Structures are given as C-alpha cells and as structure tokens.
Amino acid sequence: MGFPAIVVPAFCYNPQPFGNGHGIFTAIRVKKFRLQAYLKHMKKILFFLITIPVWGQNVESNILTYNEYLGYVKKFHPRVKSADLNISNAQANLMMARGAFDPKIEVDFDSKQFKGKEYFSLLNSSFKIPTWYGIEVKAGFDNSEGIFVNPENTLPNQGLTSFGVTVPLGQGLWINQRMADLRKAKIQINLGNAERQLEAVQVLYDASVAYFNWKRTYDEVQLYKTYLTNAEIRFKGISGLIRNGDKPAIDSVEAGIIVRNRKLSLTESQLKLVKAKLELSNFLWLENNIPMELQDTMIPEPELEKTIQETLRTNALMAGDVSLNNHPKITALESKVNLLEIDRKLKANMLLPKANVGYHYLSEPSAWNNRDFENYKIGVNFSFPLFLRKERGSLKLAKFKVQDAQFDLNLERVQLGNKVKAQQTELNSLLEQGLLTNQLVNDYQVMLQSEERLFSFGESSIFLLNSRENNLVTAQLSAIALNNRYLISNAELFRIMAQPE
Incomplete structure (x- = not known):
C-alpha cells in the first residue's frame, strides 16, 4: 500500500487549456447587478x-x-569498510590461536674450550608436537663430549635419542589456555x-x-x-x-x-x-x-x-x-x-590439581630398532593448593x-x-x-x-x-x-x- 500522494493546488476557476497544459486563474471583481x-x-x-x-x-x-x-x-x-576490518582482525586472532598448536623445534648447544682442552660440549635438541587435549609428543637427540662433563650428562659416544609423551591428568587435560x-x-x-x-x-x-x-x-x-x-x-x-x-x-x-x-x-x-x-x-x-x-x-x-x-x-x-x-x-x-562460558570452564578446571606424567623411551641411534623398553625416563609433577581461595573466587566471578x-x-x-x-x-x-x-x-x-x-x-x-x-x-x-x-x-x-x- 503506497503512501498517499501530496496534492498541490491548482487555483483554477473554470480552467481552460493554455500553453503546455497549465491552467488559468481569473480573479475579477464582478458586480453581479451589471x-x-x-x-x-x-x-x-x-x-x-x-x-x-x-x-x-x-x-x-x-x-x-x-x-x-x-x-x-x-x-x-569508509565506516562500512571499517566494519569489514573487524572480520580480518578476528581471522588474524584465529591464526594466532592456532599457532599455539604448531610443532616446535628446539636446539640448545653449550661448549667450553680452555687452554687447548675441551671441557665439555653439550647438545640438546627436541621436536615437540602439542595436541588438542593437552598431551605433548616429544622426540629428542642429546649428545655430550669432553673431559669435564657432569656425570649426569654423560651419554654414549653416538649420543642418545628419545621419544615420549607428557600427559596432564588434572589441570589442562580437558581444557587449557591454548x-x-x-x-x-x-x-x-x-x-x-x-x-x-x-x-x-x-x-x-x-x-x-x-x-x-x-x-x-x-x-x-x-x-x-x-x-x-x-x-x-x-x-x-x-x-x-x-x-x-x-x-x-x-x-x-x-x-x-x-x-x-x-x-x-x-x-x-x-x-x-x-x-x-x-x-x-x-x-x-x-x-x-x-x-x-x-x-x-x-x-x-x-x-x-x-x-x-x-x-x-x-x-x-x-x-x-x-x-x-x-x-x-x-x-x-x-x-x-x-x-564467558569458556572462561568459566577454564576457571573451573583450575580447581583440579596439577598432575603431569611423562614417559620417554631412550635408545642409542644404532640400536633404535631393538625396542628395549627397559631404557626410559619418567617424570611426575604434582601440586595442589590446600584452600583454593583464589581459584574459587575466580570461578564465582566467571559465573556472575x-x-x-x-x-x-x-x-x-x-x-x-x-x-x-x-x-x-x-x-x-x-x-x-x-x-x-x-x-x-x-x-x-x-x-x-x-x-x-x-x-x-x-x-x-x-x-x-x-x-x-x-x-x-x-x-x-x-x-x-x-x-x-x-x-x-x-x-x-x-x-x-x-x-x-
């Protein structure tokens, strides 16, 4: 239903055609008796x-x-184009968040030479793969040489390879920061x-x-x-x-x-x-x-x-x-x-104890296929606040x-x-x-x-x-x-x- 059209007056008394279709307005004072x-x-x-x-x-x-x-x-x-930039910003943030799951290569080399003697030469290298549920897969190669190498760092002449996983059993298993x-x-x-x-x-x-x-x-x-x-x-x-x-x-x-x-x-x-x-x-x-x-x-x-x-x-x-x-x-x-619900779940996860368990299979490079699982390295990490006041307070705020x-x-x-x-x-x-x-x-x-x-x-x-x-x-x-x-x-x-x- 259209809106009613606006009518413009045509002040025409007894209009007659004129020019290109316009009307004639006559205003003459007429004496009715003459x-x-x-x-x-x-x-x-x-x-x-x-x-x-x-x-x-x-x-x-x-x-x-x-x-x-x-x-x-x-x-x-410009404001419409500026609104399009919000999408680009969100996509860039998504790329940054996915970067937390990128594989990572780490190499640490430390060497000391003094008066013609090689005190020590230490090489620690690893390749880490973070996974979705907080589990981390790690492969590594370590080697050490020198006359003053710490006994803890003493390794076979060919070096030592390792492969293992670290699993969080409390915080970080079902949800973590990344x-x-x-x-x-x-x-x-x-x-x-x-x-x-x-x-x-x-x-x-x-x-x-x-x-x-x-x-x-x-x-x-x-x-x-x-x-x-x-x-x-x-x-x-x-x-x-x-x-x-x-x-x-x-x-x-x-x-x-x-x-x-x-x-x-x-x-x-x-x-x-x-x-x-x-x-x-x-x-x-x-x-x-x-x-x-x-x-x-x-x-x-x-x-x-x-x-x-x-x-x-x-x-x-x-x-x-x-x-x-x-x-x-x-x-x-x-x-x-x-x-906000994701933040609440993350805060609720903080009420769980920190318990990380790691297992790494160890082998010399030449004996990798022997699969002697008696050579390994394990680690356990555990911590738990007694009162959890900070964590419980953060969870309440997240719920609110x-x-x-x-x-x-x-x-x-x-x-x-x-x-x-x-x-x-x-x-x-x-x-x-x-x-x-x-x-x-x-x-x-x-x-x-x-x-x-x-x-x-x-x-x-x-x-x-x-x-x-x-x-x-x-x-x-x-x-x-x-x-x-x-x-x-x-x-x-x-x-x-x-x-x-």
Whole structure:
C-alpha cells in the first residue's frame, strides 16, 4: 500500500487549456447587478494568468534514486569498510590461536674450550608436537663430549635419542589456555560478522535519514516556489485592479505581505536544503576513499514512498510474525555468552590439581630398532593448593559474568520483539494518517478554489483568500512531514531487523 500522494493546488476557476497544459486563474471583481460591467473587465484577466506546475512531475533527468544511493553507501563508505576490518582482525586472532598448536623445534648447544682442552660440549635438541587435549609428543637427540662433563650428562659416544609423551591428568587435560584461546578465536569470527552487520546497518540507517531529509527539504522548496509565483502574480494583478479603481489600495498591502512571507519561507527552506545536501554528501564516496559532492542539478526520487518497502525489504516484515533467531544482535550476545562460558570452564578446571606424567623411551641411534623398553625416563609433577581461595573466587566471578550476559541476551530478545511490533504498528498508523492528511489537503484545496470563485465575483477579500491559501500550505507541509516520518519509520524497522544484505 503506497503512501498517499501530496496534492498541490491548482487555483483554477473554470480552467481552460493554455500553453503546455497549465491552467488559468481569473480573479475579477464582478458586480453581479451589471453584466455589461463584467464583460468590460474581462480584459483584466491577463493580470491573473498563473502557471501552476504539476506536483510530482520532474523534467530533470538527474534523479539520484534511493536504491542507487544505498548502493554507493554499501560499497564505498569508509565506516562500512571499517566494519569489514573487524572480520580480518578476528581471522588474524584465529591464526594466532592456532599457532599455539604448531610443532616446535628446539636446539640448545653449550661448549667450553680452555687452554687447548675441551671441557665439555653439550647438545640438546627436541621436536615437540602439542595436541588438542593437552598431551605433548616429544622426540629428542642429546649428545655430550669432553673431559669435564657432569656425570649426569654423560651419554654414549653416538649420543642418545628419545621419544615420549607428557600427559596432564588434572589441570589442562580437558581444557587449557591454548584450547580456550582457539575456541574463543573461532567464536570471535561469528561475533565479528554480527558486529559488522550491526555497524553496516547503522551506517545505512544514518544515510537513509540523510536522504529522506534531503527529499523533505527539496519538496518544501518546490512547494514554496510554487506559492511564491502565485503570490507575485496575484500581487501584480491586484495592483493593476487598484490602478483601475476596482480594488482598494489596502489590498496591495495585504498581497505584498503574503509575497514577502513566501519569500522568507522560501529562503529558509533553501537554507535547509543546502544543509541537507551537505549532510547527504557525507555518505557519498567513490573508490580509493574519494568523497563525492552532490550537485545542485541532482534531485531525489519523486515517489519514494511507493518503493521504499521493496528497497528495504520491509514489506515482508509487515506481513506477520518475524523470527529473531538469526538477528545479528542476538548472535553477538550469544557469542559473548559463549566466550564467558569458556572462561568459566577454564576457571573451573583450575580447581583440579596439577598432575603431569611423562614417559620417554631412550635408545642409542644404532640400536633404535631393538625396542628395549627397559631404557626410559619418567617424570611426575604434582601440586595442589590446600584452600583454593583464589581459584574459587575466580570461578564465582566467571559465573556472575555468564549470568549477567545471559540476562542481557534474554532482555534483548524481548526488547527486539517489542520494537518490531511497535514499529509495525507505527507504520500502519502512519499510512492511516497519510490518508487523512491527503483528504485534508483535498478539502483545503476545494475551500481555496471556492474562495477564489467568490473573490472573482467580489464576494470575498484578499485576506480570506490568503487565509485559505495559508491553510492549504500548512496542510501540504504536514503531508510532506508525515511522508518523511513514514520513510524514516521504514528505515527504523530496517535497522531493528539489521539485515543489510
């Protein structure tokens, strides 16, 4: 259902074709009791020829459509590009977290020579492979030479190879810091996507409001231009009648006041239009971050209210209930809850004792295939705080953070649902108000035309005529403002749903 069109008055009493289809307005004071006097005054019709442009007809071809405008914003606006960087940052963090599971080569060589004697030469090398569940696989080769080698470091002449594993039996088996970092980094990807959508939607909303304000100020300028032209022609016509003695001189003052008021309103609306254009230019960019400036010849889409819902896809949202399961704000809050839940699990794991067990099979390089498992090295490491006050306190804080985030998630679900319903109600109400406003405009137009007819027969005054016209101008300005509210309300529903693609 389209928003009602704004009707512009055609001050035509008994209109006849003229020029390229415009009407004729006649305002002649006619003495009803003298038909011949009426015919004598017909020559004065020329003072009241008024050309009224039809509202909504745009002879200019430089129309910047709303859909085209949003395309520029989506593709080139710096804030949208900045939102894309959040995804790159999250991917970089994921790469860093995966780096904790990269195999590692370590070599430690220490040698001492003094007075021609080799005191010692020690080589320790290893190749470590971290695994997901905290288990570490390690292969190594050690060698030592010299006359003063520590007996603990004495090895066979060929050196010694080793292969074994270290297993955590308490802390670090089911979850540890590197596992938590990797899980968080994966969640950060989803969080980054959601935040990017929210940022892009906010940019598109701000850009839409700027476009709608530009359209509103443009429509107001065109409206005031039309009525200024009417007022100036009426003033000239009345001045001519005053010179011929058919109108009192005070009517020229009344007509001059309305001309000056129309000029003042037009000047103010033109200032608003300039500001609206500058505000709109903030959202127009090209490649390589080149800003664009809106040219004076560009005009907004004339009947945007008919296409706004299709462009923003809000027509489907007005049909019925809306699902919020894939809403980016819900996704972002769920991601934050998952991040805090990983921290909680990590803190809970700290309540377990540290118990690491390692076994390494030892062999000379030449006897590796003998598989004599009687040569080995084992190690056990155990520690456990008696009161665990630090660990229990950290776990409580982690639980509180999870609960707080869950409260925010539940609250946001309810708020989003209510916001959608409220916005749907507002849009339906604005459509009804638009119909009423359109009827008011039509009624004021009929009243003005009737008053103009009475004025032509000398049964009305310029004061009443201007009063009727002011009422019509006020009604049309209200219709423009209501149209603007309708467009912004659609953009608000688009922002609430946060689906920029």
